[in-house]
Amino acid sequence: MSVPSAWYLVLAAVLFGMGATGLLIRRNVLIMFMCIELMLNAVNLTFVTFARLLNDIGGQVDVLFVLVVAAAEVVVGLAIIVALFRRRAAATADDIHILKG
């Protein structure tokens, strides 16, 4: 038989954890976006694994949707970044803290 599902799930969990950590550690907005992509991929991996485990095509369908949403998100997010950079050279996320109380 193929590799047990647990391995995939552990792999996905590790990937998710790395993505989350990276999101919190890095200050470059673009890299933070990449970390989000990592987390999304971890989720996708989980979906596919469960689809196989449960013999359900729905998991793969969900992955398709996540792909679409991720694409849309990246597009809009990058547009925002471009708009921000146009107003000022905000190299990092920490330069923007207008909400400081």
Added chain:
Amino acid sequence: MTTTGIPLLNIIVFLPLAGAIVSMLIPASASKVWSRPVGLAFALAELGFVAYLVADFPGGKAGFEFVSSHSWIGQFGISWALGVDGISLFLVAMTSLLFPVAMFGPAWKGNARSFLGWMFLLEAACMGTFLSLDLFVFFIMFEITLVPGYFIVAGWGGARRNYAAMKFFIYTFAGSAFLFVAIIALVVLDAPHNGGHETFSLITLAKISSSLPHADQVLIFCGFAVAFAVKIPLVPFHTWLPDTYTEAPTSGSMILAGILFKLGAYGLLRLGLYLVPRGAADMGPLLLTLAAVGIVYGSVVTVMQKDLKRLVAYASIVDVAFIVLGFFAFSSQGVTGGVLEMVNHGLTTGAMFFLVGIVWEKKGTLRFSELGGLQKATPILASIFLVVVLAAVGLPGLNGFVGEFLVLVGTFVTHRWWAVVATSAVVTGAIYMLWAYQRVFHGPMVEPEPSGDEAESELTGVGGVAVATRTKAATKVTDMSWAQIAAVAPLLAGIVFLGVYPRLFLDRVTPSVNYLLAHVEQEAPNAHVPAVTTQHVTFNVPADQNVLVSPAKTASALRGDASPAGSGAKGGVG
């Protein structure tokens, strides 16, 4: 809807609102010419309608008259319900009388359109509060009063007006949170006893008030009590009052002291006693004690004030404590006296603040150390002030005495030592009022010297204006103008009339009060409403035994039909 076919109460509530809108709509260019006449017309029209209401109100009836009820938010049992009974009748009358005086009597500067607009809005809200028969309407109206109150103080007040207005707003608004919770709790908890339907109707809620558990009633009453104690204000919730009154413009002080106080006292009576009688009966002794403490404490604090307006403000604390004392005596005389005190205090304090405002105009200061000997230059002002002072002190023949005496005698019947303690105000009241009068009007004429003392001007709240007016004061102090005399005349007439012939008032109030007390007696066995039959009273000195033994508590006795045996002839024929 009404006996005469016109929706009188709706007119009374909405006419000032129309006045507010019209006042605001007058263009700025025409404001100088038109604002005052148009405002006066509205205020007098309102007064006319209220006068018609008073004249048309049937004497000797206990229930609500002129009731007007329309469903508003049906699914929650909220309706636009107005009605008037003996208790609210004269509060409405006083409101309609005091507002024109406050609007057009004292001098005020600034934007006439918005000033009159706020004042009319305030009048409408006050009318709505007094007349509402629906808790939802009551709450909304009660809260609306804060908005114009805030803007009048903050817009036309003294040097520290922003501080005062903010304090006033936050204090009373915090109290309102309790009111809101109490109302919601009452409505929700009462719903199962009303066939599962929520209702905000005062009358329906009162009918089922006995089915509410005792503990719930106490809690709900506490909510009411806190909210209204802040508004009244009862010691120790009073500290917003001196600041607000001192900083408010003369008109604002008149309205705040004359009418806004009464909203709280009225609420205590209408919501507290009427809707949760058992809670009221349980907490009654506490409020009585607070009132008695307030009378003594307020008197002591008032005596030492150094500023005329602050003194009048603190004196108000004593007066309103009398109102609360009367309410929670649970006797016919006490509650009626309390209601009369509400009207009295409106007239007296309204007039007092008006006159204080005139003193301020004349001298540019209100500190006692800078005043004195005014009677020489302003005999008419001094005489009118003296009448008002004597009314406040409780000289028989003026209104203050009737209310005070009824409150005290009514309290004595049920809680005698509280009454004895409260009577001490007769002495202290004379001390601080006459002291103030002496310092302002008697003695040699004092010419205030312009001083650069910052702390001083901050205390009196006069700021830079003082210096400007002082130079004027140094030249020549003139007596009151005819317009000012005309403005205060209605209040004086009320003061004298209620002192000499309060019967017009009492005949209409007493039935409602007795009805209320009968309700309390029936719903709350713990209230110990006396049957005002007095044969069984014994009083032992020095041991204070069971002082009041009244086995027969009959409703008829409560309504005042019964007279002591063998004395009916004299008392009744009268």
Added chain:
Amino acid sequence: MLATLSAAMLADTSGQALAHASAWAVFAVGAAMILTGAAGVILLRNPVHSALMLVVTLFGVALEFIDESADFLAAVQIIVYAGAVVILFLFVIMFLGVDRKEAIAAEPTKLQKPLAALMGLVVLVEILALSRVDHWASGAPAQSGVLNGPGDNVQKLGQAVYTGYLLPFEMTAALLVIAVVATVVLSKRSAGSPERSSQGDAELSGRAGDPEDSEVSL
């Protein structure tokens, strides 16, 4: 190719061992790619390098998809992510000229980094712990169609998407349109606005006014 191969191996009982071994091999390669790439993304200081490492991760994920016989998704993963998204990232990086190295060591808030690392670890542990919980899966038969039935993966996926998942599918379409519109609006330069205004700088960095002013004190 690999997919068909492995599918054939699964069908063939005699080749079970081989299939088993190859599946493990694929998994291991994919896992290594994924972890290396992810580590590269979060640790490399140059954004361009990070983007390239992201590609490695995406390819690794695609490998795992193949290993799990999600052929279509593997293809889409490579086309959309590696082909479009990462290119977009690189384009923006180059376009904006922000391929400067980031000083990862410097951190304005002290606790941020250790806490973040700790949190990542705890999340990992918790997820693993949760994966031990098995009573959430009901084991009920699939609702949206079986995965292992006849027909190839693309056919079954298409069947599901255009029948049971039609409405969500349409909504993703709407979402994409909205995203396009949003992008156009966001990137459009408003007329007359200066390229980089000092005022904008102040606004965004929160230094427009001293916040102490707005205190309400009683």
Added chain:
Amino acid sequence: MNAAYLIVALPLAGALILLFGGRRITDPVSGWLATAMAAGSFVATVVVWATLLGRPSSSRSVDKTIFTWMPVGTLHVSFGLTLDPLSILWSLFVTGVGTLITMYSIGYMRGDPSFSRFFFYLNAFIFSMVILVLADNYLFSFLGWEGVGFCSYGLVGFWFDRDSAAVAAKKAFVTNRVGDFGFMVALYLMFAHFGSFNYSVVLAPLAAGHATIATSTATFIAVMLVLGAVAKSAQIPLYMWLPDAMEGPTPVSALIHAATMVTAGVYLIARTAPIIHFSPDAQWIIASIGAGTCFLAATIACVQDDIKRVLAYSTISQIGYMFLAEGSGDYQAGIYHTVMHAFFKALLFLAAGAVIHALHDEQNMKRMGNLRKYLPITFPAFIVGFLALAAIPPFDGFWSKDEVLAAAWHKSPVLWAFGVAAAGLTAYYMSRQVRLVFWGKSRWETAAADHGAAGDTGHSAAGDTGHSVAGDTGHGSVGESGHGSGAPHEAPWTMTVPLVILAVASTFGWLLNADFGGLDFINKWLAPIFPSTVATPFTVSTDTKWVLGIVATAFSLTGLALGMGLWRKAVSRPALEPAFLAHAWYIDEGIAAAVSGPLARMATRFSFVVDATWVDGLVNGVARSAAGAGRQLRRVQTGYVRNYALAIGIGTVIVLFYVSVRAGS
């Protein structure tokens, strides 16, 4: 009987006209208007009296209700008049003396800028006083009670621009308010017990013997009412206001603070006799207060320098006699003395006013002297008043005081001893006064030289400054004769006519209640008010009366002889004028020190520390702590997106932890 309404209505009308007329009613007109109204009231009283006299003695009580005042529940109070022997008797001398003094004031107050205000107060006073007396219930009577207090306030502080007058006015009012406290508490208990304030409900059944009342209740009501009476009548412990009240114009002192208002307490006690009857304790209290006051005030009067203050303390002392009589159960004697006192004390005050008037507002006796040569009418009038007050037969005071002392003897010889001692002192201080004022050297000539600069006592100095107001605008004949240069001169006829009338009354007034020959009109007249169920009758044998009368007269004559002898030439005798007496036993100062010291400090602390710091501070503390918490919490909002993300992450971790623990179990 409808004339009764006129008794009340005429002074009221006069007061209202003068109030609204204000300064438009000029100098003499308002005075004459007020006099006419008072006289009309007197005439109406006489008519009512005559009508009552025409009735059998058992039906001489008529109630007339005007309208209902306060109807609330069982409380039912009316404006109503009761016309009975007691109220009519009081009304007679109030309106009678009131008319004379109003007339006297026309001359005395001439030229005062607030002339009509003065007469407004006088008429208002007479109105209030007749209300007090004629009311048919306690509450309406209380209205008059407070009304006279208000008029007293206005008249004592009439020259308001001098501080001493303003302070004295306030002190009088506030002290009376202490008494009102007692009055009001008595009213509450009366309502709680009887359900009414009407004399016909409260008193009539008791007086008729139909009802009884528990001793404790009777004591409490009586004691509380006596507290009111004590304040109004300036008895121990609330007498301090009366000497200060001499700051008012002299006619006011004569009318309000000697003849009428201060006897209101006597009236109240007489009226309440049916209740007091049930309380021996209360009777003892009243008698003791009376005896104590009459002696204490007499001692103080011996050393006063101010001509009016001597008379003021004398008034306090004499009212003590009235209380003594009432406490001893002989109400008629008390009332008899009240009426006689009204005559001779009004006479003394008016004569003193004439003296002051003649000396341009000099009130210090030490700066008078030898005035008998300059005041041909005032001098004999003053002497008549002096003899009457000193209880020298056959003048008024002798007869009435004799009856009072007989009653006191019956009650207790100790009380009697106080009374007799006070009688001796009275004769002494009055002869001292007469000596200082009318004999000796003309010290006013030198005094006039350093007029204003001098001033041993604050009061005479205050008198100077106060009256300079009137003097500036031409104060009657004083202004004409010029300051200090001209000799003292007799007052105008409007002032002397009342003097003469009162002097005649002081000489022959005693015939109204002579103890012999069936002339005891007052006793007979009042008999229906004080039946045996109200005042237990007692008789003192004629022999005892003789003895007592002779002893008392001996004391009086001794005092008179001592006073006349010791003060024949001396102006100052420090040994006889000890400071503690001049300072009235330091009682007033002691109270003032207590009030302005610790009490004021406590009040100040309440006002400016407790209220501002604690009560307000508590509330502000809540607000401040909320603001402070906000200020601290604000730091969490760094504005860094990653911090927020971390917070979200931590929250997620916590939720996941919870879920895994719960789900794992």
